[in-house]
Amino acid sequence: MKWLREVGWRYAVVLVVCAFALFPVLFVVSAAINPLGTLGSTGLIPEGASLKNFVDLLTGDHPFTKWFLNSVIIALISAFAGLLISVAAAYAFSRMRFRGRRVGLLSILLIQMFPQFLAIVAIFIVFTEVTELYPTFGFNKPWGLLVLYLGGALGVNTYLMKGYLDTVPKEIDESATMDGASHVQTFFRIILPLVGPVLAVTAMLSFIGTINEFLIANVFLRDTEAKTLAVGMYGMLTDKRDANFGMFAAATLLTAIPTVSLFLWLQKYIVSGLTAGAVKG
Amino acid sequence: MTTEVTGAGSASSPHPGSSGQAPEQRSRGGRRGDAEQVRRTREVSTGFIVSRIAVLGIVAALLIYALPPLIQTEAWTALGVVGVVTALVAYLYLTPRHIPAKYLVPGTIFLIAFAIVPIVLTFITAFTNFGDGHRGTKDEAIRAIETSSVTQVPGSPEYYLTIAESDGKMVFLLVDPATKAVQAGTADGLSPVAGADVSLTGKVLSAAGYTVIPTAQAAERDAEIAAFSVPTAGGAVKATGLSRAFEGKADKSYDAACDCVTSPSGGRWVADEVEGYFVDAEGKHLDQGWKVDVGFANFAKALTDPTISGHFLNVLIWNFVFALSAVATTFALGMIVALALHSPRVRGTKFYRIMLILPYAMPGFAMLLIWRDMFNTDFGLISKLFGVHDWLGTPTTARLGLIVINLWMGFPYMFLVITGALQAVPRELTDAARIDGASAWAGFRRVTLPLVLVALTPLLISSFGFNFNNFNNIKLVTNGGPYAIDNSTVGATDLLISYTYRVAGFDSGVADFGFAAAISVFIFAIVATVSTVAFWRSRAQEEVYS
Numbered sequence: 001m002k003w004l005r006e007v008g009w010r011y012a013v014v015l016v017v018c019a020f021a022l023f024p025v026l027f028v029v030s031a032a033i034n035p036l037g038t039l040g041s042t043g044l045i046p047e048g049a050s051l052k053n054f055v056d057l058l059t060g061d062h063p064f065t066k067w068f069l070n071s072v073i074i075a076l077i078s079a080f081a082g083l084l085i086s087v088a089a090a091y092a093f094s095r096m097r098f099r100g101r102r103v104g105l106l107s108i109l110l111i112q113m114f115p116q117f118l119a120i121v122a123i124f125i126v127f128t129e130v131t132e133l134y135p136t137f138g139f140n141k142p143w144g145l146l147v148l149y150l151g152g153a154l155g156v157n158t159y160l161m162k163g164y165l166d167t168v169p170k171e172i173d174e175s176a177t178m179d180g181a182s183h184v185q186t187f188f189r190i191i192l193p194l195v196g197p198v199l200a201v202t203a204m205l206s207f208i209g210t211i212n213e214f215l216i217a218n219v220f221l222r223d224t225e226a227k228t229l230a231v232g233m234y235g236m237l238t239d240k241r242d243a244n245f246g247m248f249a250a251a252t253l254l255t256a257i258p259t260v261s262l263f264l265w266l267q268k269y270i271v272s273g274l275t276a277g278a279v280k281g
Numbered sequence: 282m283t284t285e286v287t288g289a290g291s292a293s294s295p296h297p298g299s300s301g302q303a304p305e306q307r308s309r310g311g312r313r314g315d316a317e318q319v320r321r322t323r324e325v326s327t328g329f330i331v332s333r334i335a336v337l338g339i340v341a342a343l344l345i346y347a348l349p350p351l352i353q354t355e356a357w358t359a360l361g362v363v364g365v366v367t368a369l370v371a372y373l374y375l376t377p378r379h380i381p382a383k384y385l386v387p388g389t390i391f392l393i394a395f396a397i398v399p400i401v402l403t404f405i406t407a408f409t410n411f412g413d414g415h416r417g418t419k420d421e422a423i424r425a426i427e428t429s430s431v432t433q434v435p436g437s438p439e440y441y442l443t444i445a446e447s448d449g450k451m452v453f454l455l456v457d458p459a460t461k462a463v464q465a466g467t468a469d470g471l472s473p474v475a476g477a478d479v480s481l482t483g484k485v486l487s488a489a490g491y492t493v494i495p496t497a498q499a500a501e502r503d504a505e506i507a508a509f510s511v512p513t514a515g516g517a518v519k520a521t522g523l524s525r526a527f528e529g530k531a532d533k534s535y536d537a538a539c540d541c542v543t544s545p546s547g548g549r550w551v552a553d554e555v556e557g558y559f560v561d562a563e564g565k566h567l568d569q570g571w572k573v574d575v576g577f578a579n580f581a582k583a584l585t586d587p588t589i590s591g592h593f594l595n596v597l598i599w600n601f602v603f604a605l606s607a608v609a610t611t612f613a614l615g616m617i618v619a620l621a622l623h624s625p626r627v628r629g630t631k632f633y634r635i636m637l638i639l640p641y642a643m644p645g646f647a648m649l650l651i652w653r654d655m656f657n658t659d660f661g662l663i664s665k666l667f668g669v670h671d672w673l674g675t676p677t678t679a680r681l682g683l684i685v686i687n688l689w690m691g692f693p694y695m696f697l698v699i700t701g702a703l704q705a706v707p708r709e710l711t712d713a714a715r716i717d718g719a720s721a722w723a724g725f726r727r728v729t730l731p732l733v734l735v736a737l738t739p740l741l742i743s744s745f746g747f748n749f750n751n752f753n754n755i756k757l758v759t760n761g762g763p764y765a766i767d768n769s770t771v772g773a774t775d776l777l778i779s780y781t782y783r784v785a786g787f788d789s790g791v792a793d794f795g796f797a798a799a800i801s802v803f804i805f806a807i808v809a810t811v812s813t814v815a816f817w818r819s820r821a822q823e824e825v826y827s
Contacts, residue, residue: 006626013621017614017692018636024689025639027662028651039660085388092384104385111396112743113812114805115750118778119399121406121785121798126399133350151395154388183380212645215752215778219787230646234757237650245654252647263642264635271701 031249039245053246054254064251066225067232072258074142074149074228075210079203081146082153087199089154090161091187095173105159112155116148117215123148124219140226145217149210157202164195197269204262211259229255336374340367366390400805406798408574413792415557415570422571423535426542426559428510429569430532431517440464440518441483442526444499444506445491451502451509453518454485454493455526465491466511466518466526484524499523533567542567579799592771600749600776603683607748608741610688615695616733620725623703634700641693649757652686656758674763676773683774687754691744698740702733742815746808755779777804 023044031042035050057064092098093105116123127148131138138144172194173186181190192199214230221227227235233251236244263270344367351360370390373382409415417425440455445465453466456479463477463485477488485493499506500523511518516530533544541551542559550559550567557573558566583593618637622630640648655662656672663672673679706729714724734741755761761772761779771780781800786792 007624010621010624010627013617014627014633014637017618018633020689021637021640021693024648024651024655025643027655028643028648031651039654039657042660042662043665044662085391088384089388092381096381096384098381101381109816110809111392113746113808114396114400115746116396116399117752118750118781118801118804119396119403120782120787121794121801122399122402123395124785124787125402125406125411125794133354133356134347147391148395150391151399154392155396158388187384208642208644212753214646214756215782229644233647234650237654248647248650252644252651255644255647256642259644260639260642263638267635267638270638271697271704 028249028252031246032253034246034249036246038243042245042249053250057247057250057254060247062232062236062247063225064232064254067227067229068254070142070227071211071229071255074146075207078146078149078153078210079207082150082157082206083199083203085150085153086157087161087165087192087195088187089158090165091191093158093162094165095170095191105162108155108158112159114155116152116155120215120219123216127220140221140223142226145220145228148216148220149213157206160202161195164198165191168194197266201266201269204266207262208259211255333375336371340371343367403798403801403805406794407579407802408576409572409795410557410570410575410578411572411794411798412796413786414568415572415795417571419552419557419571422559422569423542424512425569426533426567427531427535428512428517430544431510431519431529432532433521433527433529437516437530438528440526440528442520442524443485444494444502444523445485445488446494447491451505452491453509453511453520453526454488454491455518456483456485458483463488468509468511470512471518496523575795579796580802582796583799583803592768596771596775596777596780599680599774603680603687603751603776604745604749606684607687607691607751608745610684611691611695611744612699612741614688614692615697615699618692618696619699619703623700637696638693640689641697645690646753646757648690649686649753652689653758656682673759676763679759679763679774683754683758686758687748687751690754691748695744698737699733702736703729705736706732738815742812745815746812749776749808749811750778750804751776752778752782756782777807 026044027042030044030046031039032053033046033049033051034042035048035052036042093101127139127144130144135141136143137147168191173181173190176186176190177183211228212230213228214234217228217231218234221231224232224235229251233248233255236251237248344363347363347367348360351363370386373379373386438457440457443454443456445452445454447465447467450467454474454477455464455466455471456462457464461479461483463474463479464471465474465488474488474491478486480486485491487493494502503523506520506523509520513528516528518526518528520526532546533542533548533550535542539551541549543549548561550561552558553560553566554573555575556566556570558570560566582589584590621627622633627633653673654660656664658664658669658671658674661672664670670678672682710728710732711724714728715721719727755774755776756779759772759774761775761783763774764772770783775783777800781797781804782788783790784793784800785797
């Protein structure tokens, strides 16, 4: 009885919430291996198992592999470049003292409150011009979307990164400087490796964020071939909602493979990655 | 500063050990001049030279890529900006000074170009009537009115038409039926073409500098061809079908004396600089207008226009309800599970944690669409389990559904951060509370919760900001619906951001960029006020000054 009151309720709560967390996932798996592949025929328990939906997806009319590549390339490069940009800025804010430092930090704090996509109308107008002048960075091109996403990099992550860098003792890079290391060497060889795991988590979260980005991408990418997963798969269900459902579920599972495995791999660093910048007590 | 200067050169110095020691030995001998000299020689090491050559190379490549289109279109302001920025960046990375700027500039350039400039432009656009019908300048509107009124009159010249391309732009190759002379018509006007190969039927087979588009491909672009016109004196050349063109007379023409558009049949449309339209005596305007400043009209429209303001207020209220309940529900559920697992006596926490964060790791956009279909009236899982009901077609259940879906997507994040915060709460505090006779609930309410809240306030504020603009959730699940019968622009679950998206006409319909930008400005103002007040009241400010 005492066990029930002190420990038993914990299991009960966790199991109920786990069920809530898992049933949509179960539904996707069931839909993906359902040979009929329609929404109407899908329940929580699959009625049969086949890879038909996966085969249809990869050989059908929708250029799923192209979308997948577009998404992964854009998300990878923007996560990597965005991280480099923001960690460099955070290094300056954390380690150097210069005029305008406090103003800079405050304005970044202010700017990060305004999500970039709120300016979607202006972005559309700007890129109508850019498409005329530089087609490589215009509509329907991954590079255009990429530089656009990088515009948000400094605002979103710098503040958090500065939080991590502040936790690295200053003595470490001071001693490196004494040993003759330049600021470039200190940055790349001393600081970056020390905050590595946290950087990996932030990069992963930004990767997932970019994969899920829909608003800007939907305005930006109109050609079927140029679409990202979010835009392309949305169109897939708009076309034939019921009939394409199995394929859509299969596509969801394939998209989940990279993100879920990254999550599991970096699991133990995630908590510190999310909170290190904010939690200081 | 000097250490950093010398260091910059030694990035790939072949003898890091010896060069690191040399200045120390010499300066110990009291010869400061020698040390200076060593530093100076190190400045021009291989690494220094290579990095500087790289800087110059990148600058040159950027200029070669960026400048020609600007010169071609005579965009001198843009050219000046690009030139000055490139020069400054080149200087910054060539000089050994201004080290903090070297780390800050890359992000700042992207931030200014793709975040701050769009925000400023949004504010400017909010004071104009920019949108469909008001896209360009007055001159462009006049030209559009004149060319679109071109009609074929008896006796106007006709041509054989071949569609071609030059530099990616469409060109009409026109063959005179009598003389077989070939002319090229572009958006700028007519020009003669020499040495073209013309078939017996008057088709141009090939012409130097032009790529002839095969008829089958041209047929796919018939809308573009029909809209294309080549301006000529007193009219324009337009296509009739894919192989014939005529030179017609403009029915309407602009008269600068009265600042109006007239037509021979007696029509008269006077320019209205306030509305940005040419208006006739009865108040009807021509389709093509131009962009004018409208002051606060867009903002006033949202607040006072009877067809909009009522819905706008509803959207605003629902927007707050959604954002607040999104934060509250995810925080509550995250807290409950985090507390449940926060005990050494629970086994298998690692396993449960993985199960619980799975919703966060799944691709969000796809899962939102899956949820939408689980709520489907006829086939959906929810209907199968809880009875058939038009879940997303009824305002109340649609709103509840969205909050449940958001709870599913958002609680793992809260669970993770609360777990982190709980681990940071010192055990002595909770133990002390228990020894003092506090019940488990009182201990949580008075000790744990306040500590966790203090630590997480910044994250809760940003979570509010995120959910206030949770476009994906609304767009992918309900698309703003259900809609009332008499109103197809605002739905019962629209957030301001999804409403903006629709008003801007990105999906379909008439684009009203000015009004859409005005709503964006409202969102800016709301988010800024709420976050500033919240930050100000929390202790987050202290971190800024640390």
